[in-house]
Amino acid sequence: MDQSYHKPVMADTVVDLFRPIPDGIIVDATYGGGGHASRIAEDLGRDVLGIDRDPDAEGALRGNFRDLARILEEQGIDRIAGILFDLGVSSHQLDQPERGFSFRKPGPLDMRMGPDAATEAGTLVNTLSERALADLIRRYGEERFARRIAAAIVAHRPVADTTELAEIVKAAIPAATRRSGGHPARRTFQALRIAVNEEMEALREGLDAGLSALEPGGRCVVISYHSLEDRIVKRRFAEGAQGCTCPPDLPVCGCGRTAELRILTRKSLTADPDEVAQNPRARSARLRAVEKVAA
Ligand SMILES: C[S@@+](CC[C@H](N)C(=O)[O-])C[C@H]1O[C@@H](n2cnc3c(N)ncnc32)[C@H](O)[C@@H]1O
Known part of the structure; x- marks a missing residue:
């Protein structure tokens, strides 16, 4: 093992x-x-x-x-x-920053579990419409601030890496709710990962x-x-x-x-x-x- x-x-x-x-x-x-x-x-x-x-x-x-x-x-x-x-x-996979899965480590917006995945997270983040991004984050991240997060991402494009994305998401979430439920970017990263890997x-x-x-x-x-x-x-x-x-x-x-x-x-x-x-x-x-x- x-x-x-x-x-x-x-x-x-x-x-x-x-x-x-x-x-x-x-x-x-x-x-x-x-x-x-x-x-x-x-x-x-x-x-x-x-x-x-x-x-x-x-x-x-x-x-x-x-x-x-x-x-x-x-x-x-x-x-x-x-x-x-x-x-x-x-x-x-989470521990390898170059795979881009972790919001705690700087890395490329990749998130593919294997080369068979059709897209990378960066493509979704930087090219989807605001509406499609919000739907994706709500659906796969069960994130209630999906619309705000999607708007913030679109306003900051192009998003370069995991650290920048995590910061954008954190700033888009109301400060009062930031203290509960783990890292504020966890749900958005989960959503992107699920979509990238279908x-x-x-x-x-x-x-x-x-x-x-x-x-x-x-x-x-x-x-x-x-x-x-x-x-x-x-x-x-x-x-x-x-x-x-x-x-x-x-x-x-x-x-x-x-x-x-x-x-x-x-x-x-x-x-x-x-x-x-x-x-x-x-x-x-x-x-x-x-x-x-x-x-
Ligand atoms: C939680 S880990 C498994 C750990 C494993 N049970 C062990 O004891 O080492 C999940 C693994 O499933 C793989 N995986 C996820 N989705 C897959 C899929 N659709 N087809 C094949 N492998 C997949 C990932 O690449 C990852 O290596």
Whole structure:
């Protein structure tokens, strides 16, 4: 395991969830430094196929998990026994100023998790209309001052780097609200990162592909770090776990719908306080898991 990636989040829970699955490959769709993958391989003696879109993730197959169906086909893999998604950026990516993810470190407005991303953050910041920028910051950052921030960015264009962007955002937010909720630029940076990497689209497509490749009894585990991701996961799992949707007074089922998934985590699981104390990244982690039901 590459130490610059820090500790894998909720690794004991991940390992326990994969313990009872049938034989076969486990896919780690977000390999990063291989922390989870090596725990799974060591504790369970399982074969793990690691995928990551970042060329820095050594030991992983380079690819975007939204292309999972194609990746598995190319590897000659038909069915998988488990799949893990540990979403978002890694601490390794955050710690490299030249990647542009951090509002605390000077760097270029890049934010691409891998070279497959179509745009850089700087292109969005310096070319989108004020309205489109405000929509993006509100939607992906859940930022209530999105309009003010977008207006301030447009007034200061061209924005050169992460430090300048962080300063512009900070100055655009009313002083009274600046003291709560972490760094004032956190939400704007999150929004840009999500847009640059098309994270929401990738998650929807990756989940669909992963769930359909699972064999009966196979499991999918997802760790998300903000509510937008968690909502997508929760809805997709609920949709797959829904059986017959006929009205209860109908004598026989007419819809023919059967549940594809069994939800293993009625409420999302969180890291325990000891882990959060040792690994601040675990604070916002929400873990959800499902099992594929026999057809
Ligand atoms: C939180 S880190 C994973 C850390 C890893 N679990 C470990 O223990 O070292 C998330 C990783 O997922 C990768 N990633 C994010 N979105 C991806 C996607 N759509 N396809 C492939 N990799 C992705 C990132 O490049 C990053 O390396």
